[in-house]
Every structure is written in C-alpha cells, then in structure tokens.
Amino acid sequence: MPDLSALEAKSTSKVELSADLRQVVGKDNVLDSGVNLALYGYDAYLEERRPDAVAFVHSTEEVVGVVKVCNKWGAPFVARGGGTNLSGGTVPVKGGVVIEMIRMNKVLEVDRASLRARVQPGVFNLEFGNALAPLGYQYLPDPASQKAATLGGNVAENSGGPHCFKYGVTTNHVLGMTVVLPDGEVARLGGKAPDTPGYDLTGVFVGSEGTFGICTEIVAKIVRLPEGVKTLLAIYDSIEEGSETVSAIVAAGMIPATLEMMDQLVIEAVEASIKCGFPLDCATVLIIEVDGLKDDLELQAQAITDICKKHGAREVRVAKNDAERAALWAGRRGAFGAVARITPSYLVCDGTVPRTALPAVLRKVAEVSKKYDLKIPNVFHAGDGNLHPLILFDWRNSEQKARVMKAGMEILELCVQMGGTISGEHGVGIEKMDAMRLCFTEEDIEAQVKVKRAFDPKDLSNPGKIFPVAQEVAHAG
Amino acid sequence: MLADPSSLAQKLSALVGEEYVLTGPAAARFAVDAVVPALAVRPGSQQEVASVAAACSAAGASMLQWTDGALIGLGNPPSRLDVVVCLDRLTRIVEFDDANLNVSVEAGVPLDALQAVLSAKHEFLPLDPAQSDQVTVGGLVQTNASGPRRLLYGSLRDWVLGLRVVLPGGERIRCGGKVIKNVSGYDMNKIFIGNLGTLGIVTEATFKLLPAPATRATVVGVFAQLSEVGAVVGRTLESFLLPEALEALDPQALASLGPALGLNGAAGYGLAVSMAGSRETVERQVRDFAALFGEGKALKVETLGAERADAAWRAIRDVHAKLPMGRVIAKIAIPIGKTLDLLSAAEGLMRRHEWRGAITAHAGSGIVRAGIEVGAGSDLEPLREAILSLRREAEALDGSLVLEVAPLSLKRSLDTWGKVREGFSVMRRLKAEFDPRALLTQGRFLGGI
Numbered sequence: 001m002p003d004l005s006a007l008e009a010k011s012t013s014k015v016e017l018s019a020d021l022r023q024v025v026g027k028d029n030v031l032d033s034g035v036n037l038a039l040y041g042y043d044a045y046l047e048e049r050r051p052d053a054v055a056f057v058h059s060t061e062e063v064v065g066v067v068k069v070c071n072k073w074g075a076p077f078v079a080r081g082g083g084t085n086l087s088g089g090t091v092p093v094k095g096g097v098v099i100e101m102i103r104m105n106k107v108l109e110v111d112r113a114s115l116r117a118r119v120q121p122g123v124f125n126l127e128f129g130n131a132l133a134p135l136g137y138q139y140l141p142d143p144a145s146q147k148a149a150t151l152g153g154n155v156a157e158n159s160g161g162p163h164c165f166k167y168g169v170t171t172n173h174v175l176g177m178t179v180v181l182p183d184g185e186v187a188r189l190g191g192k193a194p195d196t197p198g199y200d201l202t203g204v205f206v207g208s209e210g211t212f213g214i215c216t217e218i219v220a221k222i223v224r225l226p227e228g229v230k231t232l233l234a235i236y237d238s239i240e241e242g243s244e245t246v247s248a249i250v251a252a253g254m255i256p257a258t259l260e261m262m263d264q265l266v267i268e269a270v271e272a273s274i275k276c277g278f279p280l281d282c283a284t285v286l287i288i289e290v291d292g293l294k295d296d297l298e299l300q301a302q303a304i305t306d307i308c309k310k311h312g313a314r315e316v317r318v319a320k321n322d323a324e325r326a327a328l329w330a331g332r333r334g335a336f337g338a339v340a341r342i343t344p345s346y347l348v349c350d351g352t353v354p355r356t357a358l359p360a361v362l363r364k365v366a367e368v369s370k371k372y373d374l375k376i377p378n379v380f381h382a383g384d385g386n387l388h389p390l391i392l393f394d395w396r397n398s399e400q401k402a403r404v405m406k407a408g409m410e411i412l413e414l415c416v417q418m419g420g421t422i423s424g425e426h427g428v429g430i431e432k433m434d435a436m437r438l439c440f441t442e443e444d445i446e447a448q449v450k451v452k453r454a455f456d457p458k459d460l461s462n463p464g465k466i467f468p469v470a471q472e473v474a475h476a477g
Numbered sequence: 478m479l480a481d482p483s484s485l486a487q488k489l490s491a492l493v494g495e496e497y498v499l500t501g502p503a504a505a506r507f508a509v510d511a512v513v514p515a516l517a518v519r520p521g522s523q524q525e526v527a528s529v530a531a532a533c534s535a536a537g538a539s540m541l542q543w544t545d546g547a548l549i550g551l552g553n554p555p556s557r558l559d560v561v562v563c564l565d566r567l568t569r570i571v572e573f574d575d576a577n578l579n580v581s582v583e584a585g586v587p588l589d590a591l592q593a594v595l596s597a598k599h600e601f602l603p604l605d606p607a608q609s610d611q612v613t614v615g616g617l618v619q620t621n622a623s624g625p626r627r628l629l630y631g632s633l634r635d636w637v638l639g640l641r642v643v644l645p646g647g648e649r650i651r652c653g654g655k656v657i658k659n660v661s662g663y664d665m666n667k668i669f670i671g672n673l674g675t676l677g678i679v680t681e682a683t684f685k686l687l688p689a690p691a692t693r694a695t696v697v698g699v700f701a702q703l704s705e706v707g708a709v710v711g712r713t714l715e716s717f718l719l720p721e722a723l724e725a726l727d728p729q730a731l732a733s734l735g736p737a738l739g740l741n742g743a744a745g746y747g748l749a750v751s752m753a754g755s756r757e758t759v760e761r762q763v764r765d766f767a768a769l770f771g772e773g774k775a776l777k778v779e780t781l782g783a784e785r786a787d788a789a790w791r792a793i794r795d796v797h798a799k800l801p802m803g804r805v806i807a808k809i810a811i812p813i814g815k816t817l818d819l820l821s822a823a824e825g826l827m828r829r830h831e832w833r834g835a836i837t838a839h840a841g842s843g844i845v846r847a848g849i850e851v852g853a854g855s856d857l858e859p860l861r862e863a864i865l866s867l868r869r870e871a872e873a874l875d876g877s878l879v880l881e882v883a884p885l886s887l888k889r890s891l892d893t894w895g896k897v898r899e900g901f902s903v904m905r906r907l908k909a910e911f912d913p914r915a916l917l918t919q920g921r922f923l924g925g926i
Contacts, residue, residue, distance in 0.1 A: 113814030114843070115714065158660045169658060171667075172635050179900070187900025192812040193876030194843050195621065195632070197894040198923040199676075199904050203634055203667025207660050227717035247576060253599065253688035293717060296757040352656040354577040384658045385577075424658035432661075439654065439661055447642075447650045448663045450910035454903055466662060 014052045017073045021055045021097065024065035029056040040080065040098045044145075045088035045431055046345065046395065051078070051098040058103050060178060060186060060216040067214065068184040070097055070460060078462045079214045081122060081150030086348050087429025089157065089209050093464040099214060101152050107131045110222070116175070116192045117220050121152025125159075128220075137222045140167040143425070144333045155215050158207030160425035162258040162287075162332065165383035169425065171206040176219030179205060179212070182456040191219055204451060209427050210462035212455035228294030229257075230301045231319040231328055234286040234308040235279055239263055239378075241312035242284040243358040246382045248307050249288070250355060254300060259383030260287040265342070266335050266379040266390075273338040276331030277324075282314070286382065287328055335379040336390070342375070343392040345401075347408050351415030352424035355385040364414050365389050372407040374400075386424035387415070413438055428466045436468050479559040482515035485536045489560075492528045493520050497566070507543055507561040510554035510885050514541070517561040523583065523641060523649070523680040526562065530678065531647025533560050539916050540645070542674040544584060544616035547608040547798075550882045551620050552673055553893045556920030564615050567680060570594055579638055579655055581683040584615025599689045603630035603721075607794045618679045621671030624794050625722035626751070628841045630687075637666045639683035644676075645912045655683055668907065674918040675926050676911040690753035693721075695786035696766040697750075698775035699731065699743045703824075706746050707817045709773040710840045713750070714813070718762055722751040722790070723841040725817060727824045730796055730835035737792035739779045748775075748840070749793060751786065796835045797848030797882075804834070805883045807864060809845040811876035816843050822870055823847040826863040843876070857887050868895050897924040 018032045031037065031054040042048035052075065055066050070077045076096035083090055092098055105122035110132065117139070119128055125146035128139050142161035143149050149159065155177065160169045167173075176190030190202035205212050236242040246259055262270070262285050267278045278285055286308070290300045305316045319325040339346060353361050362378065365387070369376040380388040391407055393400045412422045412435050422428070422435045436445060449467060452459075479485065482500070490498045499507070499517040507517040516538075520526045533540050538559035543549060545565075567583035570591070574580070575598040582591055588602075588609045595601050605624035606612050612622060618640065623632040630636075639653035652665035669679055700706050706725050713723060726734065726747030735741045738749065748770070752762040763780055770778045781789055797806045809819050820838045823845060827834060834849040847867075851860065868878035872895060880893045897904075901924055908915075908926045920926075 111812070111814065112715070113711070114812040115841075116812065158664065160658050164658065168631075168635060171664060172631060181900070181903065185899070185902065187903065188898055189900055191875045192843075193810045193871070193874065195623075195671075195808075195810045195877070195879075196898075197877050197879055198897070198901070199672060199907060200621075200634060200667040200670060201900065201903060203670070204664055207664045224715075224717060250578065250688075251576060253691075255688065293719060293754075293758045293761060295761045296755040299755070299757065352658050354574065354579075354656060356576045381658070385656055386658045419654075420656050421654050421659050421661045423661045424656070425660055427660050428662060436662060440651070443648045444650045444652075445662070447644070447648075447652075447911075448665060451663055451665070451668065451907065454906035454910050457906070 013073060017069065017075055018053045020069040020072065021053055021066060024069060025055050025057060025062050030054065040100070041092060043083045043085040043088065043090045045086055045091065045429060046347065047088050047091050047430060049091050049093050049095070051092040052095050054098045054100055056100045056103055060180060063099065063180045063214050063216050064184050064186060066097065066099055067180050067182065071184060076460050076463045079152065079210050081153035082124065082148045084145040084149045084153065085157065085429065086350070086426040087431040089427050089429040089465065091430060093430060101150065104216065108217070110135060111192065112137065114192055115222055117222050119151055119218050119220060121150060121155065121215050121218060123151050125149050125151055125154055132222055133225065136225055138225050139220055139222055140173055141170045144336065151218055152215055155206050155218060156208065156210045157425065157427045160381065160384065160386065162260050162381060165259055165381065166255050166257045171203060173221045174202065174206050174218055175221055176202055177205065177215045178217035179215050181213040182458065182461040209429060209465055211452055211465055213461050226291040228297045229289060229291040229325070230297045231325040232288045232301060232304060233317045233328055234288060234313040235282045235315045236284045236313055237282060238312060239284045239362055240359050242286055243362055243382065245286060245308050245311040245313065246358055247356045248311055249304055252303065252307060254304065256288050256304065256383065257291045258287060258289040260332055261378070261380055261382040262332065262335060263378045265375065265377030266339060269338040269341050269377070270331045270335055272341055274330055274334050276327045278331055287332055339377060339390050343394055345395040346390040346392045347404050348426065349387060349389045349391065349408050349411045350423045350426040351412050351420060352384065352386045353415050353418045353420035355383065357418040357420065358382060358385060361387065361414055361418055365411055368407050368410050372403045374403060374407055384424060385420065409435065430465060433466060433468050436466070479515050479536065479538050485532065485538055486516055488532045489516065489518050489529060492532060493518060493525050497521065504561070507563065509541060509549060509558060510888060512555050512558045514558050514561045516559065517563055519563045519566050521566045523567065526564070526678055526680050527643045527647045527649050529562055530643050530645055534646050534916055539919050541918050542619065542678045544619055545611055545613040547611040548616040548620045548622060551893070552921030554885065554888055555918065562678060564680070571681060574655070575600055578686040579683055580686060581681060582614050584613060584680050586614050588612050588614065588617060595686060596689060600686045601689050602636060602684050603687055604633060604636060605790070605794060608798050614682050615679055618670055618682050619672065619674050625724045625790065625839050628723055628839060629719060629721040633670050634667060636684050637670060637682055638685050640666050640669050640679050641681035642669055642677040642679050645916045653683070657685055673922050675908060675922045676917065691755050692759050693751065693753045693783045693786055694759050694763050695749060695751045695781040695789060696763055696770065697738045697740060697779050697781065698748050698770040699740060699745045699777040700748065700773065700775055701745050703746050703817060703821055705774050706748050709748060709769055710817065712769055714841055718765060720750045720762065721753050723839070724749045724793055725820060725838040725840040727820060727836040729833065730837050733835055734792055734796055737789045739781060739785070740777060743777060745776060749789070751790060793837060796837060797846055800834060800848045800850050803851045803853060803884055805849045805851055805860065805887065806881040807847045807867065808879045808881050809847070809867060809871050809876065811843050811871050811874045813841060813843040815874050816840050816845060819845045819867070819871060823867055826867065830859055830863065851884055861887060861891055864891060872896060894923040
C-alpha cells in the first residue's frame with residue numbers, strides 16, 4: 001500500500017503538493033480549500049472522504065504532469081467525471097488528488113468511413129449522442145444517467161444502459177484509448193484499426209474503475225441510427241407475469257433493443273415527478289423497443305404484443321410518434337431521480353441473474369423487503385437479467401441504514417446463488433468490495449490483483465477499491 | 478532443455494495415465510516450428526490440466542498449449558519447448574443453457590461440432606473463423622480468430638462471457654461468468670482472449686449466443702474495377718442495411734472461388750454480401766443489394782439461397798488455407814475506411830511478382846487477408862520485402878500486419894507481429910505477474926513475450 005502515514009506526517013507537504021499541481025495546471029485550476037474539497041469527496045453512493053486537492057486538467061500532457069506530481073509525493077489520485085458513480089468509485093477513500101476530467105470535453109473526430117469517433121473523456125454520454133445524431137449516427141451504450149455521466153466514467157465502469165440488451169455494453173463499443181499510466185507513461189491501447197497485436201489492454205482497461213490509470217482519449221465505435229424504431233408499453237397486474245414475459249420473448253427468437261421493467265412503487269414516483277402516462281393502478285410495466293430495418297418492425301411489435309397478452313398483459317400500447325416514445329423513456333430515465341421523492345436516500349443493488357431466474361429473484365426481493373421492513377421498488381434491465389432493487393431509507397436513521405446494508409448483501413447473495421453476479425453495470429467500487437468473495441475464490445481475486453499490479457505497481461490509481469480489504473495490492477517494499 | 482524428461486514423464490503418467498504421455502517420435506509429431514518437445518501430454522479433464530501444469534512447473538519445464546493443428550502456426554518460433562499440453566481430450570459441452578442463450582464448453586471441442594449442438598436448439602455462436610471444421614474452442618480463444626461475419630457481430634471479445642483458465646503453477650481461476658452484463662471486478666476475459674497461451678491455459682469458455690436467424694441469403698457480384706467495389710462498400714456502410722458480412726475478393730480469389738459462388742469463369746473483383754434475419758428483412762436486403770450492385774456497374778450478380786450460401790462462405794473463409802503447403806497468410810488490420818487501399822496494395826505486389834494466391838477483405842471491418850503460394854526453393858527475399866512494405870503501410874495507418882502462417886525460413890527473418898507500441902511495458906509486466914518463470918509458450922508472442 002502507499003505510505004499513507006508518511007503522507008499524513010507531511011501535512012505541510014499538502015501545501016507543497018498543491019503548489020506543484022498549480023505549476024502543472026495553473027493557479028486557477030487547483031482547489032484545496034475545505035468547502036471545495038467536500039464537493040469533490042462524494043458521488044451517487046453513500047460515502048464521502050475529502051481529497052487533499054482537486055486539479056482540473058485540459059490535456060493529456062497536463063494529466064501526465066499531475067500524475068508525476070502525485071508520484072513525487074506518493075499521493076493517490078482518482079479521475080472524476082460527472083460524479084454519477086453508484087458504487088463509490090470516485091470517492092477518494094485514501095485522500096490524495098481528484099483529477100477532474102470534465103474540461104476535456106471535445107469530440108475530436110468523427111470518421112464516418114471507418115465508423116469510429118475520437119472523443120475526450122469529459123464529454124457527456126448524451127452530448128456525444130447529440131453530436132452524432134445530426135450526421136445520422138449513434139454511439140450505442142446509453143446509461144440512464146447519460147445526461148450527466150461522462151464517457152470517461154462510462155469507460156471506467158463499463159457502463160450499460162437499456163439498449164445494451166441487443167447491442168452490448170461499453171466494452172463492445174470502445175476499441176481504443178490513450179491512457180496515462182499511474183507512473184506517468186502515456187500508452188496507446190487499441191485504436192481505429194482492429195485486432196491490435198498483443199494483449200487486449202483496451203478490453204481490460206474498460207471497467208477497471210479508475211484503478212489502471214487515466215483515460216484521456218477514447219476511440220469509440222459509431223453506427224448508423226436505425227431505419228425504424230417501435231416502442232411498446234406492456235401493462236401488467238402481476239409482477240410475476242411481467243417477468244415471465246421477458247424470457248418468453250427471447251424464447252421466441254427475438255432480441256429486442258430494450259426490455260425494461262418498472263414496478264408500481266417506481267411508477268408512482270415517476271408519475272408524481274414527470275407525467276409520462278404510466279397507469280398508476282398496475283403492478284408492473286415493460287418498456288420494449290425493437291429497432292432495425294423497418295420491413296419487419298410491425299410484425300415484431302405484433303408478435304411481442306401477442307406474447308405479452310398471452311402472458312397476462314392487460315394492455316399493450318405502441319408509441320404512435322416520437323413524442324410518445326420520448327415520454328416513455330423520460331419516465332424510465334427519470335426513475336432513479338423520481339424515487340428520491342419517496343425517501344432521502346436509497347441503496348441501488350446492481351445484481352444480475354440469468355434471465356429465466358427473474359421471476360424467482362423478484363419473489364425473493366419481496367421477501368427481503370418484508371424481512372427487513374424496508375420499501376424496495378424495482379426498476380431494471382429485465383432483458384439482461386440486471387436488477388436494480390432500490391432499497392429506500394433515511395440516511396439520518398443509522399439503525400435503518402444498517403438494515404439496508406444487510407438487505408442489500410442478502411440480495412447480492414441471492415443473485416450469485418442463482419448463477420448471477422454482484423454487479424451488472426455499477427461497479428464494485430467501495431460498496432461491494434466484500435461481496436467480491438461471493439463470486440470469486442481467493443485465486444480468482446489474486447489473478448485480478450496481478451493485473452492491477454501490472455498497470456499500477458505502486459497502487460496510486462484510485463486505491464482502496466474493488467478488492468476485499470485484506471487483499472494487498474502493492475508489493476511489500 | 479529439460480534436465481530429466483523421463484522423471485517428468487513418470488510423474489505425468491501417474492497423473493493422466495501412461496497412454497496419454499507421449500515421448501520420442503510420438504511427441505515429435507507435436508513439434509512447433511521444428512522445435513521438438515521432449516514430451517506431449519493429453520490430460521483428460523480440466524483438473525488434470527491443472528495437475529500437469531503444476532508438475533511441469535515444479536520440474537521447471539516449459540509448456541506450450543496445443544489446441545488444434547489449424548492454428549498452431551501462429552507466432553514466432555518458440556525459444557524453448559519441453560512439454561506440449563494437448564487439450565484434444567477436453568471435449569465436454571459443460572452446460573448449454575439455451576433459455577438464457579449461453580453455452581459453456583471445454584477447449585477441445587471443434588467449433589463446427591459446437592455449432593451443430595447449438596443449431597439443434599435454433600441458436601448459434603456468431604463466430605466464423607477459417608477452417609471451422611478443425612478449429613477448436615481453445616484454439617479460437619487463444620488466437621482470437623475471426624471471420625467475415627464480424628461485420629455485424631463483432632469478434633470473440635464480444636461473445637465470451639466467461640473463461641476457466643489454468644495458470645502456469647497449476648492454479649485454476651474463473652473469469653467473468655454466465656450473465657451478459659458483468660462488472661464484478663476486472664474484465665479478466667479480455668487478457669486471455671488472444672493471449673496465445675502466454676498467460677494461462679484456457680480450458681473452458683462460456684459464450685453468449687444468438688437465436689438462429691429465420692433465413693439467410695447471399696448476393697455476389699463481379700466488378701471490373703476495385704474502385705467500383707469500393708463505391709458499393711461505401712454506399713452500404715452509409716445505408717441502413719445490416720449485412721452480416723461484406724467480403725471483397727481479388728481476381729485470383731474470385732477465380733478460385735468461382736464454382737462455389739456460382740460465378741464460374743468470372744474475371745474481375747468480387748463482392749459477396751450475406752444477410753440474415755427475418756424473411757422480410759432478408760428479401761428487402763437482397764433487392765437493395767442487387768440494385769446497389771447494378772448501379773455500381775457489376776458485370777454479373779448472383780443470389781444464393783441459404784444452403785448454397787453456407788458452402789460459399791465456407792469456401793471464402795478457407796480460400797487461403799487451401800493454398801498448397803509452404804504458403805504465407807498475412808492478416809492486415811487497418812481502419813475500416815482504408816481496407817480496400819490495402820487490398821489494392823497487396824494485389825499490386827502480387828501482380829508485380831506474379832505470385833499465385835488469393836486476397837480477401839472483410840470490407841466493412843478493416844481486415845485484409847493475403848494468401849501467397851511459396852514455391853519450394855524459391856528466393857524468399859522479395860516476399861519478405863513485400864510483406865515488410867505492406868506492414869509499413871499498415872503501421873503508418875496505426876494498423877498491423879500479422880503473419881498467420883509462414884514457412885519457418887521466413888519466420889526466422891520476419892517477426893510475426895510487427896512493432897510494439899507505447900504501453901508495451903504493461904504487457905511485459907502482465908506476463909511477469911502471471912508467468913514469472915516464463916514457462917508458458919516462450920518467445921512466440923509480441924515483443925518476444
């Protein structure tokens with residue numbers, strides 16, 4: 001581990017650390033006062049810890065400079081984008097420097113002939129989409145937080161989103177990057193050309209939660225916008241029937257672009273905050289979208305409608321125009337925010353199960369809710385089997401928070417028992433470090449530590465994340 | 478060299494049974510680039526692979542994983558080789574969870590055999606490397622082989638959900654899992670896909686699957702000029718159309734594939750397009766491509782139904798491997814927009830030297846594959862120069878040229894992989910972390926790893 005005691009002992013050195021950072025990025029681009037540090041010490045998870053300084057960077061060269069300063073002082077660093085992380089990934093648990101990437105926000109190149117774009121990590125996911133759409137292209141991963149989540153954060157977390165059921169997650173669409181390694185060396189991984197010889201470092205960097213260094217440029221795959229899209233809303237009086245429909249659609253040989261599910265508690269919250277037209281008296285809804293060549297979309301929509309009805313849907317609505325479609329998606333994308341109307345805090349479980357286990361796991365989540373006397377609304381990527389039970393609580397009630405943590409762990413255990421895993425798209429961060437042992441052996445985890453050491457032998461890049469606490473990353477001495 | 482091969486042979490016999498430990502001439506059949514192993518061992522289970530690795534490691538023996546003969550040629554000549562670990566007995570389909578569209582399968586299962594099992598449940602794994610009748614799951618994962626359909630479906634990195642790997646000391650690890658979204662810890666699958674056995678021995682893979690399409694069709698066309706092919710490719714990539722594969726053929730490839738494509742005696746450049754999906758979308762695309770080919774001045778256009786198309790694509794994928802022994806197969810990877818430029822460059826060199834062979838390109842994916850016949854006793858220097866010049870051109874575009882197959886004499890003077898790039902230090906450290914004593918597949922990989 002980095003020598004933290006030494007860092008503490010040199011608290012005057014924090015002043016010198018800031019001074020060195022100002023040398024690199026300019027005096028206006030470093031924050032080191034109390035309030036400012038507090039602002040950069042938390043994300044969308046439930047913990048906080050102040051960094052020693054925040055540095056705003058504008059180029060790969062500046063990132064190199066900042067990382068070298070961190071090396072000089074043995075200070076850990078964490079790259080930060082929109083701060084939307086749900087597992088504490090951007091919380092600087094060991095102090096050090098928060099490297100704020102948000103000003104590296106340019107789309108550098110859209111190469112339509114090669115179906116690739118080069119973008120900086122501070123570009124918001126939605127902003128990138130908006131830059132491509134007028135050209136007739138899109139970048140497929142679409143996390144629900146896309147308005148505020150940056151592409152750099154998406155890379156760090158291997159973010160998913162509703163459309164990932166058909167199109168895959170971030171790793172399937174990021175084929176190269178420029179990274180600043182934790183010792184300050186600049187590396188180019190992958191690129192516009194496919195199959196770069198050597199190990200697929202791009203692939204393992206995506207989803208490394210900021211622990212392998214800092215990505216400063218992304219080569220992303222872009223594709224044409226689809227010729228046609230149809231969006232359906234299937235309404236159910238029982239959650240069981242809704243979740244059975246999901247597997248039935250896939251069993252019929254169809255891969256819709258999205259297969260999203262929201263239950264009654266979520267629908268109520270959404271309707272209270274944005275009127276999207278979801279019925280308030282149903283148990284659950286599925287938002288199903290098919291896209292592609294227009295020739296068979298009508299048939300696919302009809303086939304899906306039939307399956308939904310056969311499995312007990314009381315009504316299936318087809319969005320008649322873009323406005324109706326947008327309303328459905330506004331409801332889904334606004335769900336996490338809307339739920340905040342019910343209680344001040346919630347813990348999002350991100351467990352994933354094989355699709356066919358959905359009905360069973362939802363029953364168990366309901367049992368957990370009763371057992372711990374906690375409200376648990378569900379909004380999730382049903383096609384992927386990726387649950388998001390939101391365990392509601394009030395952070396001021398510490399007894400309740402303790403129950404929430406236990407309930408969350410119990411749900412993750414259930415997911416693993418059913419052949420699934422502890423995180424589908426939010427990352428391990430600090431939230432699920434101990435849950436890693438639910439799905440991996442010591443040998444499995446040790447192999448992951450080897451990869452961490454290969455990228456970051458001194459454990460400076462976002463330390464204190466992912467691995468169960470006892471796992472030593474840095475070599476002794 | 479291994480100090481005491483017979484003592485290791487005894488230990489391995491105790492682990493896997495005497496009949497599965499080969500020595501002398503029987504082991505020599507497993508020579509790689511003329512480097513002859515002292516022993517070859519055929520473990521019968523994943524656990525036996527682990528025990529074998531532990532025993533070899535304890536004896537300080539260097540190991541090389543043999544998956545299938547089809548792909549063993551990839552890589553620089555090994556700098557040391559004591560024991561070949563052959564996975565041909567690992568042939569179990571561990572679990573086919575058709576309802577959840579995934580399958581777990583051992584490394585020794587041939588790809589075509591796996592596809593047959595999947596197809597009985599109307600599912601498929603959308604990977605289509607050359608020689609799929611011989612290529613095994615293990616070979617596929619270790620080499621990251623791919624084929625024309627990567628246009629629509631991507632490559633192995635998009636389809637592997639999980640792996641089981643034996644590390645050089647005999648530890649068994651699991652990477653990933655069975656679910657399609659999984660960010661629990663690092664995406665460890667990625668470092669093992671295409672690792673050529675330098676980090677670990679992949680013993681089992683879990684793949685994501687797709688429902689089999691209702692129907693397929695292929696449209697093939699003949700063009701007088703490569704620029705005409707390029708124009709059709711460009712218009713296709715700008716369109717809403719979603720073909721599975723878009724393969725350009727140089728005149729030699731077209732000539733040798735003529736019978737399979739229903740284009741006997743055709744002269745010029747070829748373009749083959751494969752469509753899959755519902756009847757409605759396939760019929761529409763067949764119409765649209767026939768029109769695109771026509772507007773693009775195709776001299777001839779043929780449409781092949783599903784059955785003929787299957788044989789045609791097999792022939793396209795295998796066209797280089799069918800060249801006589803002594804051949805060179807080079808895989809050039811460049812940005813998609815430059816694909817046909819490199820096909821043109823390769824064809825120009827072959828034409829100038831009057832070399833026989835075949836060049837194909839995944840025209841929408843940035844891959845050109847050039848197969849060249851090398852006559853016995855011919856002067857290799859012009860060939861070496863030509864490959865180096867193509868490699869320079871590819872590397873100038875931030876791409877690469879990898880020698881997939883080459884005579885040993887050429888391999889000795891020409892690196893398989895080309896130059897290393899910024900960030901190679903991480904690869905070297907990765908190798909050192911996983912295989913500190915460098916016992917696995919020594920010297921075959923990029924930068925001497």
